[in-house]
Amino acid sequence: MPWYEQVPPVTFDVDCEGNRHSITWSQGNIVLQQHPEIDAEKALVALGGVKPKCLEVFDLWQLAVLDGGFIEEWAPWHYSDRQRRWWLMTALERLRSEGVQDFLYDLPRERALKMGEVSVTLPHEFLDRATAAVVDAADQRGWDFNPSLSRHLAEATRLRARRAFVKAVSHQRPSIPSPALIPFRCHINLSEESWVRGYLSGRDSHVEVSLHPRWLSRVWARGVAVHKGRFTVDASETDDSVSLTQVEWTDKGNKLDPELMTSQL
Known part of the structure; x- marks a missing residue:
């Protein structure tokens, strides 16, 4: 029985296409409730269409689970901290504009930018579940993480x-x-x-x-x-x-x- 089958779903809302849209984690998957045809929307984006915010969040989730670099920031924080998230948003903007890296020190700049975006966009409950997904995948592979x-x-x-x-x-x-x-x-x-x-x-x-x-x-x-x-x-x-x-x-x-x-x- 996979770990995620016994974990309750979580949802948060984003501003997307002029409305508030809901994004839900459930049973190990991300569900974009107002975007049921994700592949079709990705095809439209590939043809030059504007990428919806919900799809950006979906891509960030997939990147987080694949990369795992956000865990450096997540690890010391058992609960969400608003002041820390505000500071991260400021630090991320400084990294973009000035190249000064005040967080995610173990990552090169480009990865830090991506994982910083993950850290300030996904709620803490989503990061908890993303970490579990990263750990579970590594456990099945044979625990091949870098030091x-x-x-x-x-x-x-x-x-x-x-x-x-x-x-x-x-x-x-x-x-x-x-x-x-x-x-x-x-x-x-x-x-x-x-x-x-x-x-x-x-x-x-x-x-x-x-x-x-x-x-x-x-x-x-x-x-x-x-x-x-x-x-x-x-x-x-x-x-x-x-x-x-x-x-x-x-x-x-x-x-x-x-x-x-x-x-x-």
Whole structure:
């Protein structure tokens, strides 16, 4: 069962041809609701017609999934930040007009221009799903990213895993005081199975986990990083089902030890 089958659709509106048109991500696809014949419209553009804004956004989505360079900007931001987006728009215009590159430092200028356009045009929820699509495609290919993109995906995984861990521990009963203060280390490993070590025991608490970056598509994008109050470290897929590998805390007297358990989604 692909990751996108369990992710809710998202929609945003753009000004196109004098009206407000809706663009929807659903089940892994971009749907231009007022432009059902995309191939026909592309043919008209190729013959010299004006390209509708909706089609520009569609092309940006395809470029984002193919290139993945936008992830450098997306990775540190768990939620949309209006001030950051405003700054990006200013920085993108400066790159166009002056050639000064204040963002996407790992990309050459032309790619930075394209990926900058992706970053300021697509809503954050679309970028979340685009990242999951990039990760899923790479996982199927054998994880062939260059070192810089791998580094940004590792950063994104650590950030989101940390937030999910804190949220999961906050569900623990009896309650764990100040879960956000528990030392948490997330290792990114492409070869090992996921694991968890450490324990919860007051000020002595510490936890380490090892995750593959595909956690971003298999787990986080699905919305099951925390499921039924447990932190999910991996998900395995069949044609019609998904199994989650989650952390269960076992009472050992003066501490709680982590154990991995499997459950059906």
